[in-house]
Amino acid sequence: MPSSVIEITVNGSEEEFIAKPGTTLLSALRDTLGLTAAKRGCGVGTCGTCTCHVDGEAVMSCLVPVETINGSDVKTLEGTTPPEGLSPLQQSFLDNFATQCGFCTPGMIMAAEALLAQNPSPTREDVVTAISGNVCRCTGYESIIEAILAVGK
């Protein structure tokens, strides 16, 4: 199969590059575009640390062949960070001590951003459901849930 030319918008900037068949969105972001906030944890869609937005929906970017989303609007953690300072959710993660080793944090924030965009005042159950695909091995989740709820209020 031939490589294909991919045209996607990433964090508001139009990107054009060549991708081999089966190249994942995660690999395109990290290896081609140099956006390394999204992490490769399991590579099979079970840990969530690669979570990004495609046309506003939270997806596991390790499961998305980039050729299947040609023309889409992609947002990564880099795209949620303002030029100065932190986003409200990032600040809330800091204030609520919602990160320990930090490996899950990019995915947690992107899953939460997608939730808050659709539901600005989520309940605890909404938050739990939104991050249920994201594994954290350090915090025990409670501080993460509290950080997201604090922004929603």
Add this chain to the structure above:
Amino acid sequence: MAILRGRGYAAVNYPTGMNLGGDPTQALVHATTTGNFVVSLSSVDLGQGLKTVAAQVAAETLGLPYENIIVDTADTDTGPHCMGTFASRGTHRVGNAVIMAAQEAREAMLEAAAEELEVDAADLETDGTGFIKLKGSEEKKIHVVDLALAAHFKLGRTIAGRGIFLKERSYPEPETGKMDPDSAQAHACTVAEVTVDDETGVVEVLHMYNVYEVGRAINPAMARQQIEGGAWMGVSHALYETTEPYYPVREHGPRDFEEYLMPGPADNAQMTSEIIEFPAANGPYGAKGIGEMTANAPIPAIANAIYDACGVRLTEMPFTPESILRGLDELRARA
């Protein structure tokens, strides 16, 4: 069929560090031209917050703001030697080595300031905001940025220090077996409240009460995070995690995070945590290690709570619904 409630507790005494052939860590501290202080280590921060603690300890010892400290670590080819971050030793070993290095650097800093201010170094103090000043005087002072520039380009002085902490090798006495294997003991107790569904065998942990005697919590927020994250991991070991569910048979083992069960965000127990401080004489500002122990007491506390709830005494982790139901069957058969 009923939901049965139970409460159990367990306590743990946990050693800080080890002594296999001696257990050392080294640290180096030096000032940059602009008055920041670099703490060079080989000790790895794998998320437990060691860099934060090392910077806090260096700032406290130097008498400078936390913001002035740069921790440079984890290149074991070029950094000063460290045995590693294991055995709950990082805060204790690294903290002590940093204190020693920072004390020497502080002396060099005060000597340089004494030359620059034309006073005796013994009459100088730090004010914690970045100034080195003559005791009792508001005029006779110099900021660490100006001092570092002067030391580098005018005085020709280095502002640096070396530190090491060594836990010496300890052999057991052949007659008694007596030895000195660790540097301190941290203590903890966990109370777990659970429910057991005697129809499905499902155990739910409702509340964990965690009390930790840690010597000194150098960073209370991180100590609390460690305690509660560790308690979560204890719940996970107690009720979920196994690579070989039918050991020694290797079948039915998990292959990825879908099959390797851990509690998710919906399974959280309520946590109440308290820290008690009895400073250890040999700890950095009294601190002991609480790395690994935080996952220990929750497991027997949950086992005891299950016994309290339904009379089933489980001794092999994880305490699965299957093992609960088999235990209940056994109790009924005996009755």
